Amino acid sequence: MSIEQLESIAQAMVAPGKGIIAIDESNSTIKKRFDAVGIECSEENRRAYREMLLTTPSLGEHISGAILYDETIRQKTKAGVPFTKVMLDAGILPGIKVDKGPQPLAGFPGEVVTEGLDGLRERLNEYARLGAKFAKWRAVITIGEDSPSGTCIEANCHALARYAALCQEAGIVPMVEPEILMDGDHDLEACYDVTEVTLRSLFGSLYEQNVMLEGTILKASMIISGKSCAQQASADEVAEATVRCLKASVPALLPGIVFLSGGQSDRDATAHLNAMNQMGPHPWPLSFSYGRAMQSAALKIWGGDIVANVAEAQKMVHARARDNGMAALGKWRG
Ligand code: 13P
Numbered sequence: 001m002s003i004e005q006l007e008s009i010a011q012a013m014v015a016p017g018k019g020i021i022a023i024d025e026s027n028s029t030i031k032k033r034f035d036a037v038g039i040e041c042s043e044e045n046r047r048a049y050r051e052m053l054l055t056t057p058s059l060g061e062h063i064s065g066a067i068l069y070d071e072t073i074r075q076k077t078k079a080g081v082p083f084t085k086v087m088l089d090a091g092i093l094p095g096i097k098v099d100k101g102p103q104p105l106a107g108f109p110g111e112v113v114t115e116g117l118d119g120l121r122e123r124l125n126e127y128a129r130l131g132a133k134f135a136k137w138r139a140v141i142t143i144g145e146d147s148p149s150g151t152c153i154e155a156n157c158h159a160l161a162r163y164a165a166l167c168q169e170a171g172i173v174p175m176v177e178p179e180i181l182m183d184g185d186h187d188l189e190a191c192y193d194v195t196e197v198t199l200r201s202l203f204g205s206l207y208e209q210n211v212m213l214e215g216t217i218l219k220a221s222m223i224i225s226g227k228s229c230a231q232q233a234s235a236d237e238v239a240e241a242t243v244r245c246l247k248a249s250v251p252a253l254l255p256g257i258v259f260l261s262g263g264q265s266d267r268d269a270t271a272h273l274n275a276m277n278q279m280g281p282h283p284w285p286l287s288f289s290y291g292r293a294m295q296s297a298a299l300k301i302w303g304g305d306i307v308a309n310v311a312e313a314q315k316m317v318h319a320r321a322r323d324n325g326m327a328a329l330g331k332w333r334g
Contacts, residue, residue: 003212003214006171006215007214009133009173010134010215010255010256011256012064013173013217013255014217014257015064017062018062018064019062019063019258019288019290020065020067020258020289020290021059021066021290021321022067022136022260022289022291023069023291023295024097024291025069026069027046033299038303039303047075048078049302050075050083051077051083053295053314053317054083054090055086055314056321058318059318060090060092061322062318062325063092063325064091064093065094065095065133065134066093066095067175068095068096069097073094073132082131084131093133094130094133095132095175096130096134097136098116098127098163100115103115105152105155108147110142111152112140112142112152113155114137114138114139115159116159116163117159117166120163120166121170124167124170125170127172132172133172134172134217135163135167135172135174136175136177137159137174137177138219139160139179140181141156141179141181141198143180143181143184143191143226144184148198156198157178157202157204158205160178161176161206161208165209165211168211168216173217174216175218176202176206176216177218179219180194180195182221182224182227182262183228186229187226187229187231188224188237191223191226191241192245195220195221195245196245199245199249199250200249203249203250214253214255216254216255217254217256217258218254218256218257219259220242220257220259222238222242222272224238224264224272227263235275238275239275243279243282247282250283250284252284255284257284257285258286258288259273259286259289260290260291261288261291261294262292265293266297269293270323270324270332271332273286273287273288274326274327277327277329277330278330279330286328287324288324290324294317294320294321297316298316298317298320
C-alpha cells in the first residue's frame, strides 16, 4: 500500500466532527466491566454487547472507526453478518488492538513495558485480510515518586515505533498510544513534564524506525491532575496545558491526534476536548478515541436487560458519539 493510501485512511479517522469508539477490551478487562453491571462474561454476551454497540443506528454520523479485539474482529451479528461488514456498510473503519499488554519491566520494580512484537508481522497480515484498516498499541507510563525512569519511556517508545513500522509495511495505519496514567497524587505540571518527555522520545523513535508520520495517528492522554491530587485543574487549564504540550512535542505533519478518556467522567472527557477545540485552530485535528467515556452509560442501560434494553442503550451510544463529535468541533453546548 502506498503512503497516499495510508494517509487517506488516517485522515478519514479524524474527519471533521468524527472520532473513534474503542471497544478493544481484552477478555479480562471486559469481564471487570460486565461484573460491575452483573452480566456474565461469556463469549455470547461479549458478542451480543459488541453487536449492540456496532449496530447503533446512524453511528457513522459521528464515529469514523472502532477498535476491536482479536475475538471481536472474527465475530458476526446474530443474523450472521461479519462485524467488519456491518462497520464498512456504516462507513466505520475497522481497527484492531495488536499489543499483548504490559508486563513488568525487569530491573525496574513497578514499571511496565508493553509486549507483542514477536509474530506481529504475521498477525498484522492476517488482520489486514480480515479487513483491519488501522491498529492500536498501548504503552503504559505511571507517574510515581521515582518514576517513570528514562529506561521505561525509551523501552516503550522503541516498541511503539517497531510496531508502527510493521503496521505500515502491512498497509495498516498505526495508532500509537503512550498512556500516562491518571493514577497518583501528582499535579498538572508533573503530568505535563512526563507527557512531554514521553512524546519527544516517541517521535524520536518513530523517526529512527522510518515510520511515515503522514500515515500515523497519535492516541494521547490529556494533561490532567492525578486522580488523588488535592488540587484538580479546571477544564480550561487542562485544555491549555494539553495543547501547549502537544505543540511542543508533536510534529505538525501528523494527520491527527485522538485522546483516550483514561477514567475521566463522561462529562469531563467531553468538556476537555471541547475546550481544546475552542482554542483552535491547531496544527492537527483533535478528536476522541474513547473507551469508557463512550460506553459506560450505555453498558449500564444494556446490563439492566440485555435483550429488552438494546434500543435504549443504542440511543445512549449515539448521544455520547454526538456529544464527543460536537466537542471535536468545539461546538458542544454542555
Ligand atoms: P479509555 O477511553 O477507557 O481510556 O480507553 C481507551 C483505550 O483504548 C485505552 O487503550
